[in-house]
Amino acid sequence: MSTAPTRPADALREGDRPAESRPGAAARTVGGVAGWVDDRTGAAKPVGYLMKKVFPDHWSFMLGEIAMYSMIVCLLTGAFLTFWFVPSAGHTIYDGSYVPLRGVSMSEAYASTLNISFDIKGGLIIRQIHHWSALMFIVALVVHMFRVFFTGAFRKPREINWAIGSVLALLAIIEGFAGYSLPDDLLSGTGIRAMQGFVQTAPVIGTYLVYAIFGGPFPGEMIIPRLYSAHILLIPALLVGLFTAHIGLVFLQKHTQYPGPGRTEKNVVGFPVMPVYAAKAGGFFFIVFGILSLIAAVVQINPIWAYGPYDPSAVTAGSQPDWYMGFADGALRLLPGWLEFEIFGYTLSMNIFPGALLLLPLVYVVLGVYPFLERWVTGDNREHHLLQRPRNSPVRTGIGMAAITAYSVLLFASGNDIMAIKLGMSINDLTWFFRIGFFVLPPLAFWVTKRICLSLQRRDRDTVLHGRETGTIVRTPDGRFFERHDTELTPDQWILVQHEPVAPLELEPAVDENGVARPAARKDRLRARLSRFYFADAVNPVTPAELAAAHYHGEEHEAIEPSETSASGGAAPIESAEAGRH
Amino acid sequence: MNALAARRRHPAAIAILIILGLFLTGAVYAALAPKPADATTRALPAQSVEEGKALFRANCSTCHGLNAEGRATGTGDQIAGPPLAGVGAAAVDFQVGTGRMPLPRPDVQAPANNEIKFTQEEIDSMGAYIASLAPGPGVPSEEAVDPTKGDAARGGELFRVNCAMCHNFAGAGGALTRGKYAPPIEGVSGRHIYEAMVTGPQSMPVFNDANLTPESKRDIIAFLYTIDEAESPGGMTLGSLGPVSEGLFAWVFGLGLLVASAVWIGAKSA
Numbered sequence: 001m002s003t004a005p006t007r008p009a010d011a012l013r014e015g016d017r018p019a020e021s022r023p024g025a026a027a028r029t030v031g032g033v034a035g036w037v038d039d040r041t042g043a044a045k046p047v048g049y050l051m052k053k054v055f056p057d058h059w060s061f062m063l064g065e066i067a068m069y070s071m072i073v074c075l076l077t078g079a080f081l082t083f084w085f086v087p088s089a090g091h092t093i094y095d096g097s098y099v100p101l102r103g104v105s106m107s108e109a110y111a112s113t114l115n116i117s118f119d120i121k122g123g124l125i126i127r128q129i130h131h132w133s134a135l136m137f138i139v140a141l142v143v144h145m146f147r148v149f150f151t152g153a154f155r156k157p158r159e160i161n162w163a164i165g166s167v168l169a170l171l172a173i174i175e176g177f178a179g180y181s182l183p184d185d186l187l188s189g190t191g192i193r194a195m196q197g198f199v200q201t202a203p204v205i206g207t208y209l210v211y212a213i214f215g216g217p218f219p220g221e222m223i224i225p226r227l228y229s230a231h232i233l234l235i236p237a238l239l240v241g242l243f244t245a246h247i248g249l250v251f252l253q254k255h256t257q258y259p260g261p262g263r264t265e266k267n268v269v270g271f272p273v274m275p276v277y278a279a280k281a282g283g284f285f286f287i288v289f290g291i292l293s294l295i296a297a298v299v300q301i302n303p304i305w306a307y308g309p310y311d312p313s314a315v316t317a318g319s320q321p322d323w324y325m326g327f328a329d330g331a332l333r334l335l336p337g338w339l340e341f342e343i344f345g346y347t348l349s350m351n352i353f354p355g356a357l358l359l360l361p362l363v364y365v366v367l368g369v370y371p372f373l374e375r376w377v378t379g380d381n382r383e384h385h386l387l388q389r390p391r392n393s394p395v396r397t398g399i400g401m402a403a404i405t406a407y408s409v410l411l412f413a414s415g416n417d418i419m420a421i422k423l424g425m426s427i428n429d430l431t432w433f434f435r436i437g438f439f440v441l442p443p444l445a446f447w448v449t450k451r452i453c454l455s456l457q458r459r460d461r462d463t464v465l466h467g468r469e470t471g472t473i474v475r476t477p478d479g480r481f482f483e484r485h486d487t488e489l490t491p492d493q494w495i496l497v498q499h500e501p502v503a504p505l506e507l508e509p510a511v512d513e514n515g516v517a518r519p520a521a522r523k524d525r526l527r528a529r530l531s532r533f534y535f536a537d538a539v540n541p542v543t544p545a546e547l548a549a550a551h552y553h554g555e556e557h558e559a560i561e562p563s564e565t566s567a568s569g570g571a572a573p574i575e576s577a578e579a580g581r582h
Numbered sequence: 583m584n585a586l587a588a589r590r591r592h593p594a595a596i597a598i599l600i601i602l603g604l605f606l607t608g609a610v611y612a613a614l615a616p617k618p619a620d621a622t623t624r625a626l627p628a629q630s631v632e633e634g635k636a637l638f639r640a641n642c643s644t645c646h647g648l649n650a651e652g653r654a655t656g657t658g659d660q661i662a663g664p665p666l667a668g669v670g671a672a673a674v675d676f677q678v679g680t681g682r683m684p685l686p687r688p689d690v691q692a693p694a695n696n697e698i699k700f701t702q703e704e705i706d707s708m709g710a711y712i713a714s715l716a717p718g719p720g721v722p723s724e725e726a727v728d729p730t731k732g733d734a735a736r737g738g739e740l741f742r743v744n745c746a747m748c749h750n751f752a753g754a755g756g757a758l759t760r761g762k763y764a765p766p767i768e769g770v771s772g773r774h775i776y777e778a779m780v781t782g783p784q785s786m787p788v789f790n791d792a793n794l795t796p797e798s799k800r801d802i803i804a805f806l807y808t809i810d811e812a813e814s815p816g817g818m819t820l821g822s823l824g825p826v827s828e829g830l831f832a833w834v835f836g837l838g839l840l841v842a843s844a845v846w847i848g849a850k851s852a
Contacts, residue, residue, distance in 0.1 A: 057848060058848060059841070059844045059845040059847075059848030059849070060844075061848075062844040062847070062848060063841070065844075066840050066841075066844065099734070099735075100734045100738055100805065100808050100809065100812070101735055101738065102735055103735050103736075104735050104738070104739060117815070117816075124815060124816060128816055128817075132832070132836065135828065135829065135832040136832055136836045136837070136840065139832050139833055139836060140837070140840065143837065143841075186742060186746070186751060187751075187824065187825075280847060280850070284843070284844070287843045287847065288840060288843075291836075291839050291843065292836075295835070295836055295839075297817065298818060299816075299817050299818045299820060299831060300814050300815075300816030300817045300818060300819050300820070301816065301828050302825075302828070303752075303814065303815075303816055303819070303822075306751055306752050306809065306822065307751050308739070308751065311739075311742065313743055314742040314743045314746060316742070316746040316747065316750055316751035316824075317746065317747060317748055317749060317750040317751075317755070317757070317764065318750050318751075318754070318756055318823050318824040318826065319824065320824055320825045320826050321825060322825045322828070322829065323825060323826075323828070323829025323832065323833070326825075326826075326829065414826075415826040416757075417756060417757035418757070418823055418824075418826045418827070420757035420761070420763070421755055421756060421757045421763050422823075424761070425761065426690075426759075426760045426761035427757045427758075427759060427760070427761075428759060428760050
C-alpha cells in the first residue's frame with residue numbers, strides 16, 4: 001500500500017482521512033481506574049513489566065501449570081471443607097443419613113466427614129475434587145520435574161529453583177499424607193498408626209519423637225488437631241510461600257526455551273503475557289479445573305463411609321497410602337525382617353527405618369543436590385537458557401531413567417497384594433521379583449537408555465552428513481544404481497547440529513612442573529573419573545568442517561578420485577552411492 | 583474390491599484387521615471348543631444317605647477316599663483330599679454349592695466356579711452322607727441367614743474387626759501368602775457366607791458360635807447385603823481396592839486427559 005499512487009483506482013481515495021482511533025467509553029473508564037491506582041501505588045511499571053514478559057510456547061512447559069492449578073483447586077475446595085470438618089477425636093454416635101453406620105460410635109472428625117459426604121449440599125463432590133486434585137497435583141509436579149530434569153533446565157542459573165522445587169515436592173507429599181490422615185476412617189487411622197510405628201524406629205530419638213508428635217506412646221486424641229493445623233495452616237503457608245519464590249524466580253531468570261532457529265542463550269522467543277498468555281493460561285486453569293471436576297464427578301475416591309470408623313483392632317486388606325507415599329510403603333514391604341537387631345540392649349529396626357522413614361527425605365535431598373553434582377563434574381559454569389534434548393545428554397538421561405525405575409519398583413511393590421489377587425500371582429514371588437528388580441532394573445534402565453540416546457545421536461549425525469533416504473533409486477548413464485539421499489538441511493533440522501560438543505575433563509598431572517604434589521590431585525582424579533563416566537563415549541554434533549567434507553566428497557567424488565573408484569572394484573557401487581547423496 | 587485395495591493403507595486398516603481377526607478366532611473357538619461332558623444323572627428323587635454315598639464314590643472318592651477317610655497323593659507326601667468325617671453338611675453345601683468342588687485340578691486353592699456340577703438335591707444327598715459319618719455343622723435355616731433380620735451397622739463393625747483384614751473393607755477380596763487369596767464376597771448368598779464362617783474353608787479360620795453368635799453372623803450377612811445393594815454415592819468405585827487403583831487412575835486417565843489438553847492448547851497458535 002505504501003507505494004500505492006501507481007494504481008489509478010487509488011485516486012478515488014484521495015480525500016479520505018483515516019478514522020481517528022479514540023478509546024471507547026469502557027476503555028477510558030478502565031484507563032481512568034488504572035491511572036487512579038497507579039497514582040497511589042505506582043503499580044503501572046511493575047505490572048507493565050510483567051504484562052510484557054515473553055514466555056516461550058510448548059505443551060511441556062504447561063506441566064508445571066497443571067500442578068499449580070491443581071494446587072489452587074486444592075486450596076479453594078479445602079477452604080470449603082474447613083467450614084464443616086471438625087478436627088477432633090472426641091467420641092460421638094453417628095446419627096446422620098448413611099444407614100449402614102447409624103448408631104456406630106466414632107470420632108467427631110469421622111462423623112463430620114460423613115456429614116460432609118452425605119448431608120452437606122455439594123459436600124461429596126467438593127471432597128472428591130479436593131482429593132483428586134491432591135493426587136493430580138503431585139502427579140503433575142512429578143512429571144513437571146521429569147521435564148525439567150531431562151531437558152537440563154536445572155543448570156545454572158536455575159539450581160536454586162530446582163532445590164526449591166524439590167522441597168516443594170517433599171512438602172506436597174507431607175501435606176497430602178496429613179490430609180489423608182484427617183478423616184479418621186479405618187484407612188487413615190491405620191496410616192497414622194503405621195506412621196507412629198515408623199517414627200519409633202528412628203535410632204535413639206524414635207520414642208522421644210513419638211511423644212513429641214503424638215503427645216503419648218500411642219496415636220491418641222492429640223494427633224488429629226495437630227495434623228489439622230499442619231494441613232490447613234503450616235504446610236499450605238510454606239507451600240504457597242515457596243511456590244511464589246519458585247515462580248518469581250522463573251520471571252526473574254526468564255523461562256528456558258527449546259533450541260530452534262533464532263533462539264539463543266540471550267533471548268526468549270515466544271509471546272508476551274498480555275494478551276496471549278493471560279488468555280491461554282487463564283483458559284487452561286479452567287480446563288484443568290473442569291477435568292478435575294469431571295473426574296471427581298464420575299469416579300469415587302476414598303469412600304470413607306465404606307472403610308468405616310477407625311478402630312485399632314481392625315484393618316482392611318489393601319491398606320495402602322495414597323500413591324505419592326507408595327514408594328516408602330513399597331520399600332518397607334521389600335525390606336527383609338532379619339535386618340532388625342539389638343545392639344547394647346537397644347533395638348535397631350533396620351527392617352523398617354531405611355524404607356519407611358529415611359527414604360522419604362533421602363529421595364528429595366538426592367534430587368535437590370543433583371544439579372550441584374552435575375555442575376561439579378562437568379565444570380560448566382556458564383548460564384544456560386536453551387534446553388537440551390534428552391538424547392544430547394545420554395548419561396544424565398540414563399541416570400534419570402534409572403532413578404525413575406528404582407522409584408517405580410518401590411511404588412509397584414507397595415501394590416504387591418493388589419497385583420497378587422488381580423493377576424493371580426503369588427505375593428511372595430512378586431516380593432522377590434521387586435527385591436531383585438530394585439538392584440537389577442535401574443542399572444539396566446541406565447544402560448538401555450544411554451545406548452538409545454547414543455544411537456539417536458548417531459542417527460542425527462548420519463542424517464546431517466548423508467541426508468535422508470528418499471527411496472528414489474537412480475540409474476546412472478553407465479548403468480549403476482544408487483539411492484538418492486536428500487541432504488538439504490531444512491530449518492527444523494537445524495536442531496540436529498545446535499548442541500555443544502562435549503569431552504571429558506583432562507586430568508591435570510598429580511605433580512606440578514617442579515615435582516611438587518598437588519593437594520587437589522585426589523579430588524581431581526574422582527572428578528575426572530566422573531567426567532569420563534559422563535562424556536567418554538559422547539557423540540558430538542557434526543561440525544561445519546565435517547559437513548563441508550561430506551558434501552565436498554559427495555559432489556566432487558568422481559572428478560577427484562576417478563582412479564580409486566575403478567581400483568576399489570567391488571566397492572564401487574557403494575562409493576558412487578555416496579557420490580549420489582546430495 | 584478396488585475401493586478396498588485403495589484403503590489398505592488407511593490408518594485404521596490395521597486396527598480393523600486385528601478386530602476382525604480376533605472376532606473370527608473367537609467365533610471359531612466358540613463353535614469348536616469341546617463341551618464339558620455331562621455325566622451326572624439328573625433328577626434324583628428325595629435326598630438320602632445311600633444316594634449321597636453313591637454320588638460321593640463316583641465323584642469325590644478319587645481324592646477323598648472311598649469312605650471319605652482322606653487320601654495322600656501318589657507320591658504320598660501331600661494330601662490329595664482331607665478326611666471329611668465331621669466337616670458336616672454345611673461344608674459340603676458350601677464347597678460343592680459354590681462350584682469349588684469337585685476341584686478341576688490341584689492348585690494352591692480351590693477357586694469359586696460358576697459352573698455348579700450338581701443339583702441342589704444331589705448336594706443335599708452328599709451332605710446327608712457326610713453328616714452321617716460324624717456330627718458336624720449343618721446347613722443353616724432360611725431364618726438364620728435372612729439379611730432383613732440382621733443389624734447392618736453392627737454387622738459392619740463385626741466385619742471390619744473379623745473379616746476385612748483378608749476380604750477388604752468392601753468384601754472385594756485380598757491376597758494371602760504364596761498365591762492364596764481371600765476371595766471377593768460380593769454377590770455371595772447368605773447361606774454360603776454363613777457356611778464359610780462355620781466351616782472355615784481353605785485358609786479361612788472357623789468362626790464358631792462361641793466367637794460369633796448366630797445373630798452376629800446374620801448381622802454380618804445383613805451388612806454384606808447392604809453394601810452389595812447400595813449404589814456407590816461417589817461414582818465409579820474402581821474395584822473398591824483402595825488407593826492403588828485410585829493412583830493408577832490418576833496417572834493413566836487424569837494425567838492423560840490433562841496432558842492431552844496441554845498439548846491441545848499448546849498447539850493453538852497465539
